[in-house]
Amino acid sequence: MKVAVMSDSHDNIWNLEKALKKAQSAEALVFCGDLCAPFSLKMLADGFAGPIHALRGNNDGDVALLLRVAGQSGHVRFYTESLAELELGGRKSQSHITPIWGMLLRFRASTMLSFSATPIGRSSVGKARRCF
Numbered sequence: 001m002k003v004a005v006m007s008d009s010h011d012n013i014w015n016l017e018k019a020l021k022k023a024q025s026a027e028a029l030v031f032c033g034d035l036c037a038p039f040s041l042k043m044l045a046d047g048f049a050g051p052i053h054a055l056r057g058n059n060d061g062d063v064a065l066l067l068r069v070a071g072q073s074g075h076v077r078f079y080t081e082s083l084a085e086l087e088l089g090g091r092k093s094q095s096h097i098t099p100i101w102g103m104l105l106r107f108r109a110s111t112m113l114s115f116s117a118t119p120i121g122r123s124s125v126g127k128a129r130r131c132f
Contacts, residue, residue, distance in 0.1 A: 001089040004048075007032035010059065011040050020047035028088050033057025038065040045073035052076040055085050 009016045009031075022042075023029055029048050035041050036058030044052060052075060060066060063080055070078035085092065093098035 001028070002026045003088060004029040005032065006030070008034045008057070009036070009040055011036040013040065013043060014105055016040060016043055017047070020044070023048060026050065028053070030086070031055065034059045035066075037061055038069045040077070041066055041069045041076065042073075045069065045076045050075065051088075054078045056080045065106075 002025060004019075004026035006016075006019055006023070006029065009019070020077075026048075028050050029044070029052045031044060031052065031054040031103075035044065035054065035057045036059050038061070041054060044054070052073075054070065054076060056063065056066075056079060066078050067080070070076040
């Protein structure tokens with residue numbers, strides 16, 4: 001299974017757009033926090049058709065609206081608590097959201113594509129790494 005892992009877009013829609021293009025080959029997407037505004041979650045939901053697991057970051061704003069956007073999408077789960085339960089490829093795992101990488105490794109994903117966009121615009125979009 002190929003999983004795209006993203007974080008810290010901080011409403012940088014240009015880098016999020018680049019990352020979404022690169023993530024299209026993934027079967028699932030995990031966003032590890034700091035989308036910031038609900039419009040970024042909407043962009044994520046509209047730009048990736050597979051299941052999306054988005055974790056609340058310390059810079060994410062209107063949680064009620066983020067939850068509404070996730071619910072309206074039909075394929076986004078937005079985690080607001082410190083415990084996340086992910087189901088990927090028919091396998092389930094629970095973990096505190098901080099050690100999310102270890103949780104993802106338990107799924108034995110064949111490839112994880114990782115993307116990050118910093119608030120000032122530098123980006124590491126498109127670095128792919130084979131895990132197993």
